[in-house]
Amino acid sequence: MRKPLIAGNWKLHKTLSESRALAAGLADNLSDVTDVDILVAPVFTAISTVVDALQGSPIAVAAQNCYPQQTGAYTGEVSPLLLQDAGCSAVIIGHSERRQLLNETNTLINQKVRTCLDAGLTPILCIGETLEQRNNDEMLEVLADQVTGGLIDLTPEQIQRVVIAYEPVWAIGTGVTATDDQAQDAHSFIRGMIQGLSNQEIAAGCRILYGGSVKPDNVDGLLAQDDIDGALVGGASLKVEDFIRIVHFKR
Numbered sequence: 340m341r342k343p344l345i346a347g348n349w350k351l352h353k354t355l356s357e358s359r360a361l362a363a364g365l366a367d368n369l370s371d372v373t374d375v376d377i378l379v380a381p382v383f384t385a386i387s388t389v390v391d392a393l394q395g396s397p398i399a400v401a402a403q404n405c406y407p408q409q410t411g412a413y414t415g416e417v418s419p420l421l422l423q424d425a426g427c428s429a430v431i432i433g434h435s436e437r438r439q440l441l442n443e444t445n446t447l448i449n450q451k452v453r454t455c456l457d458a459g460l461t462p463i464l465c466i467g468e469t470l471e472q473r474n475n476d477e478m479l480e481v482l483a484d485q486v487t488g489g490l491i492d493l494t495p496e497q498i499q500r501v502v503i504a505y506e507p508v509w510a511i512g513t514g515v516t517a518t519d520d521q522a523q524d525a526h527s528f529i530r531g532m533i534q535g536l537s538n539q540e541i542a543a544g545c546r547i548l549y550g551g552s553v554k555p556d557n558v559d560g561l562l563a564q565d566d567i568d569g570a571l572v573g574g575a576s577l578k579v580e581d582f583i584r585i586v587h588f589k590r
């Protein structure tokens with residue numbers, strides 16, 4: 340039985356006071372949720388503030404990125420060890436915005452995944468095809484490449500600690516969502532890939548989130564699918580009311 344996870348990616352939004360207010364609004368309204376794991380990923384500078392605001396609530400804090408080394412001469416970077424020290428329990432890795440804007444490769448993403456695991460953090464490994472790749476029938480090839488590339492050289496026990504987020508690039512921030520069937524097909528394929536890299540038991544226990552314009556009015560259908568174990572939410576995670584409704588998706 341996989342416990343659902345609803346994760347909010349705040350991207351490059353919210354000042355310290357706005358972050359504090361958003362976190363407090365979520366803590367006030369979600370304190371009694373026990374059947375879903377919840378986390379939010381603020382900007383680096385707001386992590387401590389948000390960790391403080393969420394003290395005593397069931398909501399965990401994640402970072403949106405990390406460097407694939409724990410310490411050293413890496414000016415401007417932040418390591419998983421320091422994120423763990425700041426109160427994070429997870430890190431979003433390989434988001435399509437970083438793959439596209441910052442040319443992040445599967446090799447770099449795999450290093451980040453492994454460095455996170457070494458620091459005891461949960462990597463949330465983002466994968467997903469562009470519209471062009473989908474239209475060219477390259478989707479499965481792209482997903483296979485990103486799953487394998489992100490998880491290469493991990494032991495089955497390490498793979499067990501990774502969360503995958505399937506985020507079709509064409510659905511991120513566009514208001515266009517994958518249909519329930521499109522998302523389920525991709526998730527089922529991804530679970531099969533994970534089984535190939537580990538075993539049936541680990542694949543059955545692995546959480547695969549859907550991301551891409553998840554909103555209060557489409558979350559119920561998506562999360563009713565067999566292989567969809569939660570959501571990575573961008574825009575709708577910035578509004579208390581919307582995020583609360585998403586966490587309260589129809590069980």
Ligand code: PEP
Pocket residue numbers: 348350506510511512513514550551552553571572573574575
């Ligand atoms: C995201 O940033 O991961 C995302 C899915 O964004 P949105 O929900 O706004 O599409």
